[in-house]
Amino acid sequence: MTGFDFFNGRRAAGFASGAMIATSHPLATSAGLRILSRGGNAYDAAIAASAVQAVVDPLMTGIGGDCFALVAGADGQVRALNGSGQAPAAATVEALREAGVGDHIPLDSAHGVTVPGAVSAWCRLHADMGSLPLSDLFAPAIECARAGYPVTPRVAFDWAAEAGRIGADPHAARVFLPDGKAPVAGDRHAQPLLADRLEEIAQKGPEAFYGGETARSMVAHLNALGGLHTEQDFANGADAAFWTDPISATYRGHEVFECPPNGQGLAALVILKIIEGFDMASLSPADRIHVQAEATKIAYHHRDALIADAGACEGLVETLLSDRAIAAMRDRIDMTRAGEPALWDEVEHRDTIYLCVVDGQGNAVSFINSIFHPFGSTRLDPATGVLFQNRGASFRMDPAHPNAIAPGKRPMHTIIPGMLRTDRGMMPFGVMGGHYQAAGHAAFLSGVIDEEMSLQDAIDRPRSFATEGRLDVEPTIPDDVLADLAARGHRVNRVKGPIGGAQAIRPVAGGLEGGSDSRKDGMAAGI
Template identity: 35%
Template sequence: MPFNPFRGDRGYGWTGQTRSEVIGTHGLVATSQPLAAGIGLDILRHGGNAFDAAIATAAAINVVEPESAGMGGDLFMIAWVAKEHRLVALDSAGRAPSGATPEYFRAHKLNQVPYTGIQSVVVPGTVAGWDAIQNRYGTMTFKETLEPAARLAEEGFGVTERVEGEWQEYAGLLGKDPDTASVYLPQGKPPALYGIFRNPDLAKTFRLLEQGGVDVFYKGPVSEAIVKKSRALGGTFTPSDFEKIKPQWVTPLTTSYRGYDIYEMPPSTQGVAVLEALNLVEQCGPKVGIDPRREGPRSPLYWHLLIEAKKVAYADLRHYVGDPDFVSVPTAKLTSKAYAASQCAKINPRHAAAIDADRDPVGGTVYLTTADRSGNVVSLIFSVYDEFGSGITVPGYGFLLNNRGAQFSLDDKSPNVIAPGKRPFYTIIPGFVLKDNKPFLSLGVMYGDQQAQGQLQVLENMLDLGANPQAASDAARFSHSEETNNVVLESELYQAVGSSLKAMGHKVIEGNGLIMGGYQAIMIDPRSGVYRGASDHRKDGAAVGY
């Protein structure tokens, strides 16, 4: 008989909350895998700062969540630097190889960039990002921050339910490339639930980076192996493509909401959509007669306003956002209150709007956040895009290459049309909130196009409805699809408001937490200054502190 009991209640606060917030006075780490969070905490305990802990945590994630993130992907960070009393942001995106043109794909009789395989890969930016973070703000060396991950890869880790399920789902992709199969399908199949998975090739790569630094990856044996693999598979990578990967310290975008300042990454990410959607809720709610604070999450009008704001913001993503090195993106307009107010006619207070269909981005992503005893707080996200990325593994080095190039268009009119050296559209966005020019909240919600709409929802939970960071995660969410115009509601939310939303014209479907994203957060308590960590029960994660 399957285990199917009723859920127990908490005795304090909101009875539906899954766990207490984790409180730290010296440091805290939150991410989607407990082993990685523990490694980050060890770095903090042994004198490293939040930046060192972020690198170590990310490296460990490469081992224990290879389907989601790793050195074959890309990285973005927003961080509060205590000694400078300011936010900084790092764009360590990958770029298309020199042969990636629309003409190349059309010559291969393709009407879109393939979803997997070598043609879907962009030059990885993650390792360059680790190096940039370490050089500017870290206190440790790669030897100190990467060695815990190297040992973990060598010794192995126990496979959890979620990771085993994803591994099984993508076994077909992993079997297409012999180098991938040799690493990720031991004995010809995915590792068993609760079995031990080891990756000695990945341990070797970490140790090469420990010894030779970032040049090992971009000017040495790793890039040489990637180029050789690309040529064997008919790809277009050249050595010079790797020399062009230069992380950029950029200015994050911002808007205000209810007295808080919200910060997101600029294009080519979807960060602008979070800010525009918040502005739409703030500016259009009063005009259409829906106050989210009055209505609350048990009212269908509350959800209707958020869904319609999301639709408007995402339409602008498709229309405007691409690599700002190649196209002009009107970010000042898109994040302005006046522009949001001018869009309110697109929100009918009682009926769902139609949309122009577009392909939904998906994603296998990891978000992590760290904070230290000095007041530094890091919000970092990195990804190989979809689960197990391109399905291509670099022989002898044990990591998967991304498939982020699948986000490019072959439409010459699109701001995201592919071009050599161009950054694709990125779904991955770390978030940050300041209050009175002090750090208040570091947050992220993983999973493709759910990220911006997920951040909108958890920010609403906290800033409008007063939820603590853990309750904000545990509350039910929706996921709206640009491809189908369907609105998936988690089960209890569907039971409560599904029929009412259907009556308003929404195409509502009952779902579960699978596509709702994985959230992590650290709040800095404005009164005591303690760190308050939260981790999503939809993932394997943990917040740990001391």
């Protein structure tokens, strides 16, 4: 591990001897610590933190969204939890065409709302692995929603940028634009209807969300907006979350775990296997960024064409991770010039929360929750206070495409938790930032493994991302590096806002090391 820089203005790595949680919001971290301090395990703390963040970070996540998790017990066995929602039973390309949908499902359309999967996943994780009552785990979130919470600086920054979008829906505007404007940092915001929903779920389980009056109200509201949803679609969602085996690949001898399709974790593994053929530690900054950009374009080209719900892409993992396929992709990289941009026609996605927890028994949780676009679909049911995601907008309207919308189908997802097996135990990690996530996983792990960086340094390193025919770069990358990249043919674009966020925790000799992105409001803390 390299030495610590105490003069760069960013936070230092965190350390703890017993248990640790890392999130992108201080209240979420605090809630997880409260649970851990009361004897709860890592799974309990993850649920509590995610529930809080569903309240205090409404642009990014909520009970109307989806989630995925990777979990590992003290025995090191890794399992994947798929909490992504399904399309309504009546949703077909033909039905949406008849409803007037063109080549893309609009971001604010009810047709972009799949049955939310997060609540099903939270309850599945709790039923199978939790140790404290769900009412205890939801208590901090209910308190925030009922009594209100102070808006933090990064949340306020993002909120203001999306005020126009959320203002287009009168019901959402009443909740998220009090007095007609976005809250500023330090303002207090509450969501009492959301508190009611959380209390119902805590008392009655997932059926309180996917059935009864709550589900009837949500379905009626979506139907009024043109949606094809039924009460049966929601009833099916109560136990829709399911456990499955993760996918994995080695990088420099370290085993990296990702969730299988319908997530894009496969793209992260492909990038890692491509860059494994380069001596990343000895490359110049410009060479390193170039290699990562070229590997990203190649991997994402395959992702966009091939990754979909598991049943629509059988055998894809083995094919793309084969030595032959990786060698062919790696051979396409020319160190002197930028290759042709990969085809890119996925819906933009930026809004997600990621958190991770390791407890004193060695249980590790890598957990990600999202409503897809800023404030999701922006469609809020005024009777229940549920803000719906728009994950279905990433479905294709081409019936021949693997990711074409179909009854009960799950769309290709960008949200991906990660897990690394180290010589001391499991390291949960994750990167927020929509499409950037797969590229971010590879860049972060290369920093940790190739350059032996601390978690915090690897997280805070300036980011770049090859996307949509350009190379997005954060403004802290030096001018001479950017000039080098431009000379190779990269269309360099200095971004105005941060690229994503990240958290990670790993076991070290004295206990646990954690990092939480300085680009966000959160922190890594332990006991």
